Amino acid sequence: MTKDECFYLGKIVSKYSFKGELLIKLDTDEPESYLTTESILVELNRKLIPFFIEESSLHKSSLLRVQLEDVNSEEDADELVGLSVFLPLKQLPQLAEDQFYYHEIIGFTAFDEKFGEIGKITGVNDTTPQALFEIEHKNGKEILIPVNDSLIQKIDKSNQSFYFQTPEGLIEMYLE
Structure with missing residues (x-):
């Protein structure tokens, strides 16, 4: 193994x-x-x-x-x-539909309420004080979004989609 x-x-x-x-x-x-x-x-x-x-x-x-x-x-x-x-x-315990393990969301398409599709989730960095979703934008830039329940709108595991509601300026900061 x-x-x-x-x-x-x-x-x-x-x-x-x-x-x-x-x-x-x-x-x-x-x-x-x-x-x-x-x-x-x-x-x-x-x-x-x-x-x-x-x-x-x-x-x-x-x-x-x-x-x-x-x-x-x-x-x-x-x-x-x-x-x-x-x-x-x-052997991982089953989670509710609105819960996830970091490894299982790799490859999910990330959406933001304001921007629509923002890219693919490529990883979760949990080595920092605040864990961060790592998202590769279609223009190749990396977007980091804090792992925080208040920013997660919905998780659609069957369609491999992750929906965020990010604060004003967060996504723009990475796309400038």
Whole structure:
């Protein structure tokens, strides 16, 4: 399985006990939905290695405390601390029609209430303090729109269309 077929679940941040238990900082708003996960994929030397979960529980609400099969000591756990954890895309929880995962809107056509079609969504930059939709305008310029519920008018997943209501001057700033 490749990383393209997976989503980032979180990072192993520390050991929890001398028995090899680990704490995973989950990158999700709903950590409880991963309590019944049977296995995880850990990125080790640029490869995804499967590990089966023997036990798991939430720790301080956003950390998943896990006991992995064949990780039975502090030494075993030390080798995994700091590594990223992934799950197959098919394990993503289903969202409501007005919700979306960043990866699933890539390629959607973006529309603005005032400008009509403004381009294709090419990505979402979530490395900045405010996540930004990256949209390639038909003239080749990039338009950045903050990921903010108040700016999203409608999402039409079946037609791969995303509708914005942007503030005055935002789109113009990129097209000048």
